[in-house]
Amino acid sequence: MNDQQPYRMIIRHSIIGLPPGATYKLRFDQIGDVFPPGMVGNDIHPHALADLRAFADDVGCKVTKDDEGHVFIFCKRD
Numbered sequence: 126m127n128d129q130q131p132y133r134m135i136i137r138h139s140i141i142g143l144p145p146g147a148t149y150k151l152r153f154d155q156i157g158d159v160f161p162p163g164m165v166g167n168d169i170h171p172h173a174l175a176d177l178r179a180f181a182d183d184v185g186c187k188v189t190k191d192d193e194g195h196v197f198i199f200c201k202r203d
Contacts, residue, residue: 132159133180140184145203149186150196167192 136159140149157163160173160180169177169190177197181188186199 137180137184140186140199140201143201145201147201149199149201150191150194151199153195153197156197169197 160176162170185202
């Protein structure tokens with residue numbers, strides 16, 4: 126897991142501090158800053174998706190995509 130992206134460590138600490146069941150939302154327009162190359166239209170680039178899933182597992186979350194809200198939702202596991 127590469128935490129060298131500028132905002133990834135901040136997001137990591139924000140998510141780790143959440144209680145079980147709490148959520149953290151990351152907007153589609155923020156994805157490229159945290160998980161390059163980010164979005165391609167309304168879809169996430171395959172490399173960014175793999176990185177996003179690995180990051181979610183590493184911080185103890187399940188991640189889902191909310192197309193209507195244009196966000197990825199990290200839900201903290203118990």
